Amino acid sequence: xxxxxxxxxxxxxxxxxxxxxxxxxxxxxxxxxxxxxxxxxxxxxxxxxxxxxxxxxxxxxxxxxxxxxxxxxxxxxxxxxxxxxxxxxxxxxxxxxxxxxxxxxxxxxxxxxxxxxxxxxxxxxxxxxxxxxxxxxxxxxxxxxxxxxxxxxxxxxxxxxxxxxxxxxxxxxxxxxxxxxxxxxxxxxxxxxxxxxxxxxxxxxxxxxxxxxxxxxxxxxxxxxxxxxxxxxxxxxxxxxxxxxxxxxxxxxxxxxxxx
Amino acid sequence: xxxxxxxxxxxxxxxxxxxxxxxxxxxxxxxxxxxxxxxxxxxxxxxxxxxxxxxxxxxxxxxxxxxxxxxxxxxxxxxxxxxxxxxxxxxxxxxxxxxxxxxxxxxxxxxxxxxxxxxxxxxxxxxxxxxxxxxxxxxxxxxxxxxxxxxxxxxxxxxxxxxxxxxxxxxxxxxxxxxxxxxxxxxxxxxxxxxxxxxxxxxxxxxxxxxxxxxxxxxxxxxxxxxxxxxxxxxxxxxxxxxxxxxxxxxxxxxxxxxxxxxx
Numbered sequence: 259x260x261x262x263x264x265x266x267x268x269x270x271x272x273x274x275x276x277x278x279x280x281x282x283x284x285x286x287x288x289x290x291x292x293x294x295x296x297x298x299x300x301x302x303x304x305x306x307x308x309x310x311x312x313x314x315x316x317x318x319x320x321x322x323x324x325x326x327x328x329x330x331x332x333x334x335x336x337x338x339x340x341x342x343x344x345x346x347x348x349x350x351x352x353x354x355x356x357x358x359x360x361x362x363x364x365x366x367x368x369x370x371x372x373x374x375x376x377x378x379x380x381x382x383x384x385x386x387x388x389x390x391x392x393x394x395x396x397x398x399x400x401x402x403x404x405x406x407x408x409x410x411x412x413x414x415x416x417x418x419x420x421x422x423x424x425x426x427x428x429x430x431x432x433x434x435x436x437x438x439x440x441x442x443x444x445x446x447x448x449x450x451x452x453x454x455x456x457x458x459x460x461x462x463x464x465x466x467x468x469x470x471x472x473x474x475x476x477x478x479x480x481x482x483x484x485x486x487x488x489x490x491x492x493x494x495x496x497x498x499x500x501x502x503x504x505x506x507x508x509x510x511x512x513x514x515x516x517x518x
Numbered sequence: 519x520x521x522x523x524x525x526x527x528x529x530x531x532x533x534x535x536x537x538x539x540x541x542x543x544x545x546x547x548x549x550x551x552x553x554x555x556x557x558x559x560x561x562x563x564x565x566x567x568x569x570x571x572x573x574x575x576x577x578x579x580x581x582x583x584x585x586x587x588x589x590x591x592x593x594x595x596x597x598x599x600x601x602x603x604x605x606x607x608x609x610x611x612x613x614x615x616x617x618x619x620x621x622x623x624x625x626x627x628x629x630x631x632x633x634x635x636x637x638x639x640x641x642x643x644x645x646x647x648x649x650x651x652x653x654x655x656x657x658x659x660x661x662x663x664x665x666x667x668x669x670x671x672x673x674x675x676x677x678x679x680x681x682x683x684x685x686x687x688x689x690x691x692x693x694x695x696x697x698x699x700x701x702x703x704x705x706x707x708x709x710x711x712x713x714x715x716x717x718x719x720x721x722x723x724x725x726x727x728x729x730x731x732x733x734x735x736x737x738x739x740x741x742x743x744x745x746x747x748x749x750x751x752x753x754x755x756x757x758x759x760x761x762x763x764x765x766x767x768x769x770x771x772x773x774x775x776x777x778x779x780x781x782x
Contacts, residue, residue, distance in 0.1 A: 420608035423576050424622040424673065425596045434625070438612050515611040515655035 278499070303485045308492065311485035320474065324490075327469035331387055332459040335394035339455065340448055343399045347406020347444070357407065368400040373461050380466040390462040390470070397458040401450040409443025410436055442513035449505035456498050522589075524709045525552040525575070525677055530584030532570055543734035544570045548584070550728055550737060552677070552711060557703055559712040559720035561766060562730030563773035568713045571735065572681050575711065576602050588676060598626065601670035605682040607662035609654040615665050616641060616650040622673035640668035643702060660691040667699070671706055680712040684719070693751055696722055700747065717766045718754055721745075729766055732773040739769060 266277055286305050293304035315321040350357045350364075376393055383389040413436040421431045463472025471490045478486035532545040544567040552558045562568050573579040575586050577595040586593040588600065601622065609618045617624075620637035624630070641650055644664040654662055663683055670678055683699075684692040696719055703710055703723075714720050720727045724743055731738045743762060745753060753759050 414608075416604060416606050416608040417610060419578060420602070420604060421625070423578055423596050423600075423602045424625050425598060426625045430625055434621075435610070438610070513612070515653060 274503075278503070300482055300484060303488065307485045308488045311483070312489040312492070315474075315486065315489060321493075323469050324471050324474045325493075327467065327473075328459055328463065328471045331390040331462075331470065332394055332455050335391045335459075336398055336452060336455045338391075339395050339398035339451055340402055342395070343402025343447070343451065344406050344444060346399070346403045347410065350403070350407045351410035364400065364403060367396075368404070372396045373458070376461050376465045379462075385466040385468065389466060390459060393462040394455045394458040398451040398455040401447040401454065402444065403447075405443045405447025405450075406440065409440030409447075412443065413439040442509050442516065445505055445509045445512060449502060449509070452501035452505065453498055456494055456501075460494065522554050523551045524554045524556075524589060525550075525711065526587040526590075527551070527575070528585050528587070530571075530574065530586065531582045532567065532574060532579070533582045545574075546734040546736050548735065548737055550740065552709055552726075554709055555707055556725045557710045557712070557723055558726045558728060559714055559724040560728045560730060561714055561717055561720045561770065562735060563732045563770050563777045564715065565735075565777050566730040566732040566770075566773070567735030568715075568730060569681055571730075572602070572679050572711070572713050575677075576600050576679055598673055599676040600679055601673050601675035601677075603663070603666045603670045603678070603680045603683045605685050607654065607659070607666050607686075609662060609665055609669075611654050614651045614653055615646055615657070618654065618665050619646075619668045619672050621669055626673070637668070637672050640672045643671070643705060644668040645698065658691075659687050660695055663687065663695060664698070667702065671702070671708070675708070677709045677711060680710065680714075682714055683712075685715070692716075692719070697751060699723060704747070717763050717770075718759075721759060721762050721766070722751075722754060727762075727766060729769050731770075732777065741766065 265273060266280065267273070289305050293302050296302040299307075312321070315324075346364075350360060372393070375396075376389075379393050379396075380389045383392060417435045417439070418431055421435050426434065459470070460472035460475065463470040464476050467473045471494055475487050475490045478484075478490070527548055527550050530545060530548040531543075533541050533543050535541040548571060550558075560568050560571065570579065574581050575593065577593050577597060577600070588597075593600075610621065613621065616634065616637050619640055620630075620633040623633035623636060628636075638650070641647060644667055646661065646664050646668060649657065649661065654665065657665070666683065667680075680699075684695050687695060700723055710723075712720065712723060717727075721743055727741045727743060728737055729739045729741065730736065741762065745756075745759060745762075
């Protein structure tokens with residue numbers, strides 16, 4: 259028993275996978291037990307029904323259509339968010355004036371529930387890719403901007419002084435000290451951005467689209483098909499989990515000294 | 519010593535001006551010279567501007583008046599003829615030991631194979647063999663300072679500037695590192711300027727000890743150390759060694775107490 263416990267606490271990749279599997283198993287178990295007591299299938303369906311619904315969706319081809327719509331929109335928008343976020347963060351970190359004047363606007367935009375503007379975006383940009391793209395961008399870009407600026411500003415003064423004493427140019431200070439120092443910060447911002455992008459895409463698809471996971475969830479819930487709703491939610495959860503695991507690993511890889 | 523003068527400081531003043539507040543005189547009329555191959559230490563109470571002086575010599579700070587000359591050339595900014603070992607191990611945490619040692623060389627755009635070969639020489643010299651691929655966070659404080667020293671030596675400076683390099687180490691490690699520094703100095707034959715608040719460290723390592731007074735820092739006295747080297751740590755318990763330490767301590771005691779705001 260002690261051995262099993264130690265294994266799960268290990269800092270290895272196998273243990274990390276095992277931990278994820280264990281937590282999924284727990285969720286499935288609790289879900290299964292709950293579904294034995296809640297027998298109204300409108301409120302809750304057991305896991306095996308959801309699995310069946312997912313298989314049916316794949317066989318129908320609906321899964322594929324929805325996945326293409328969602329993944330292309332969220333993927334492109336996420337990549338653009340990261341690039342744009344890092345660029346804005348760089349600009350803010352390099353200019354004090356820009357940071358002081360642009361900062362309040364950014365924090366205002368960041369705290370506004372942009373999701374609430376979804377109907378407006380759809381009115382401006384129509385149904386489909388463009389409105390999804392912009393909405394996801396609006397929610398995903400800010401965490402990257404904030405962490406990029408914070409990371410660049412956090413750079414160790416002593417490291418910069420050491421670089422200066424070795425006659426480093428400002429460009430060399432940026433590439434060898436400031437940017438590497440900021441990278442793990444930026445990746446943690448990207449991790450948050452991915453989670454927010456997934457929420458953004460679902461909301462965008464709720465409000466206006468003809469395909470995508472959000473659209474599928476909405477249409478399934480309108481026909482009270484709880485199994486299908488939960489099935490698509492699980493697919494989105496898996497996407498979130500994969501992103502989180504990948505970016506966390508990247509963060510650890512980039513900043514091994516922070517772990518100890 | 520009849521070697522040529524490597525570092526000369528002439529009439530150097532440093533005043534920190536602050537907006538809306540009276541300016542602070544940190545250094546006044548500093549003058550000294552260090553010969554090639556000499557090991558000179560600067561001691562003084564906190565507030566004597568020791569670290570400020572080192573930063574001016576390195577070119578990280580401009581002087582308010584006066585000039586620093588290296589081999590007769592006035593210093594206008596950081597340059598490859600000077601290298602600093604900082605108190606806090608200013609190592610890049612994402613680079614390995616060998617990459618950190620080669621850092622100054624890569625900044626000077628030296629090809630990696632060449633930089634690596636030179637870095638390896640100084641890894642060997644500073645006793646870091648076997649640790650080339652470790653990251654700084656995997657090393658002890660003493661080992662990290664070895665990396666710092668190796669990194670400064672690797673760029674082959676004319677003068678090695680040490681800013682309280684062992685202040686953050688525990689007492690025992692510090693003693694070992696002092697003998698190590700002496701050995702490295704004897705093997706590399708560098709001109710060394712050490713800033714320290716440890717009087718025994720200064721006396722143990724140096725040819726000359728420069729004593730600074732505080733607020734503003736001025737050269738109070740330059741004391742030649744007549745103890746022959748190489749020597750072991752035992753020398754620190756010899757009467758002649760203790761007499762010199764005592765003499766320097768008497769010079770700065772009042773200021774150390776003042777800096778602690780205690781009555782004498």
